[in-house]
Amino acid sequence: MATTPLPSFTTGPGMDCPGKSSRKSTRRFSEETEPPGRMTVFTFSETTDPAIVAGVGRTRQEQVDMATLNAKYQPYPAYKSSGIEWLGDIPAHWEVRRLKTLATVQLSNVDKKSEEGQAVVGLCNYVDVYYNERIRSDVDFMVATASEDQIRRFSLHKGDVLVTKDSESWTDIAVSAVVSENFPDVLCGYHLAHIRPGGHCDGAFLSRAFSATGPGNQYETAANGITxxxxxxxxxxxxxxxxxxxxxxxxxxDFLDRETARIDALVAKKERLIELLQEKRTALITRAVTRGLDPDVPMKDSGVEWLGEIPAHWEVKRLKHLVGKVGSGKTPKGGAERYVDDGVMLLRSQNVHFGGLRLTDVAYIDGDTDDEMAGSRVLEGDVLLNITGASLGRSCVAKLSGKDANVNQHVCIIRPNQQQDEPKFLAYSIESRPLQDQIFNNENGVSRDALNFEQIGDLVFARPSKNEQQAIAASLERETAKLDSLVAKIREAIERLRELRSALISAAVTGRIDVREEAEA
Structure with a gap:
């Protein structure tokens, strides 16, 4: 058969198959996802460019790995039309098959409720599949019960593929994991499809195919529902x-297992580097807001054991003695249904980050709703503090650029007297280790789940004059900006690696690249 020219491969959706450009292999790294329809041309020369991928601290081994990816992969010698518009051409010796001809598919009816008289089993749940590409013995399976029929139908065998069948988001449909060993006492749980490959289908390959652009996207478009x-x-x-x-x-x-493990190891190293830089950032801030900028300044005992010595001319104050307001807002009646496309920003905990507000997903309320919440309007220079949930303790100064804003109940407004105190210094102080320890110290009565206004008011600060506060804040802005820039570059490098990982999977399982020799190496 004559060789068919190989079209450019993209990690975005193919032709008439709408979907996301990265599926589960990327989502497992990050809660943030790309918008539907983004197209990224799959060229190793672009995704492995040292200036893009390397970030910071790139090792010689990483350079070798990236150069190998860039040079090795070739297309198959011959292609044919798949007959499927979104799939395009496939290798000449491959087939196009419906899943029902390759495997048996059952939707699990085993839920987490335990019933008397039934056998005790382990349950592999939605989150176990979503966050693991392989189901191994180290997964912490939920304990439940099941009937004999359920045990017979849904126990896990090596090579089975488990797939998410419903979700609040269509992008989380058909997320897959392959079972790595026999689990006769562990069952496929509710919200999952249990797929058992037949004799002509390998479970590990099928699971990778579910995560690929194209094959996986067809299920996103097939999913029904509104909410x-x-x-x-x-x-x-x-x-x-x-x-x-x-x-x-x-x-x-086998090839994808090896190559994705390499990429995962690179990502882990870069994530560790980010952790170290963030630790350095915290240490830098802590020293500046508790000891000042002058290393030779006379010191005195602060009188607070965990704070230690502070500059002799500083004082120790509780927050409630420095601010004019400590309070939060509320979620408008009707919740998200009250949100509008434009209007007054409603700042939520996901918008409040160390270093500043992030407004990419900010919600808006109309003027009438803002009037109902007049007591929690945000002013320029307010310090915002997350007081509930996983982001408890995160804070920043509100820089609104003339825009109107309000907050919901998960964000506290701290309004310093700007004639006497610098808001940026206060925000940096909250980010410091002593203040974060106060926030998360149960022995002082502060809950790990939420802060109340009394607890916030009792937070203890080391306080210099306003002029010194401003000098410290300016110095920290310069120094933390350098660290933040490094972190941003590393995050970009990680994202490129994740894109490469996703593209590599899609290319291999759809036949865009020939890895047979690589697999045997």
């Missing part, structure tokens, strides 16, 4: 997959 999306068993069975011979499936799966 919650779901797949029927028939919709899953009718899915279309490019299928190489069984030996080649296994070779591709």
């Amino acid at each position: 919650r999306f779901g797949l029927t068993g028939d919709a899953i069975r009718e899915g279309v997959f490019p299928v190489p011979p069984l030996k080649e499936q296994r070779a591709i799966a």
Whole structure:
């Protein structure tokens, strides 16, 4: 057969198959996802460019790995039309098959409720699949009960593939994991489809195919729903997959296991570097807001054991003696239904970060709703503090650039007297280790789940004059900006690696690159 020219491969959705440019392999790294329809041309020369991928602290081994990815992969010698518009051409010796011809598919009805008289089993749940590409013995399975029929139908065998079948977001549909060993006493849980490959299908390859752009995206478009999306068993069975011979499936799966492990190791190193830089940032801030900028300044005992010595001319104050307001807002009646496309910003905990507000997903309320919440309007220079949930203790100065803003109940407004105190210094102080320890110190009565206004008012600060506060804040702005820039570059490098990982999976399981020799190496 004549060789068919290989079209450019993209990590975005193919032709008439709408979807996201990165699926589960990327989402497992980050809660943030890309908007539908983004197209990224798959060229290793772009995604492995040292200036983009390297970030900070790039090792010689990383350079070798990236150069290898850039040079090795070639297309198959011959291609044919798949007959599927969004799939395009496939290798000439591959087939296009519906899932129902490759595997049996059952939707689990085993929930987490325990019933008397039933056998005790482990339950592999939605989150176990969502956050793990492989189901291994180190997964902390939930304990539940099941009938004999459920045990027979839904116990986990090595090579089974588990797939999410419903979710609040269509982008979380058909997230997959392969079972790495036999678990006769562990069952596929509710909200999952249990897929058992037949003799001509390898489970590890099939699981990778579910996570690939194209094959995976078809399920996102097939999901039905308005506030919650779901797949029927028939919709899953009718899915279309490019299928190489069984030996080649296994070779591709083994290759991807090896190469994604390499990328994951690089990501882990870069994430560790970010942690170290963030620790350095905290140490820098802590020293400046508790000891000042002059290393030779006379010191005195602060009288607070955990604070230690402070400059002799500083004082120790509780927050309530420095501010004119400590309070939060509320969620408008009707919740998100009251949000509008434009108007007054409603700042929520996801908008408040150390270093400043992040407004990419800010919500808006109209003027009438803002009037109802007049007591929690935000003013320029207010310090905002997250007081509930996973982001408890995160804070920043409100820089509004002339825009109107309000807050919900998860964000506290701290309004310093700007004639006497510098808001930026106060925000840096809250970010320092002594203040964060106060926030998270149960022995002082502060809850790890939430702060109340009395507890916030009792937070203890080391306080210099306003002029010195301003000098310290200016110095910290310069120094933290350098660290933040390094972190941003590393995050960009991590994102490039994740994009490369996603693209590599998609390219291998759809036949855009030939990795057979690589798999045997």
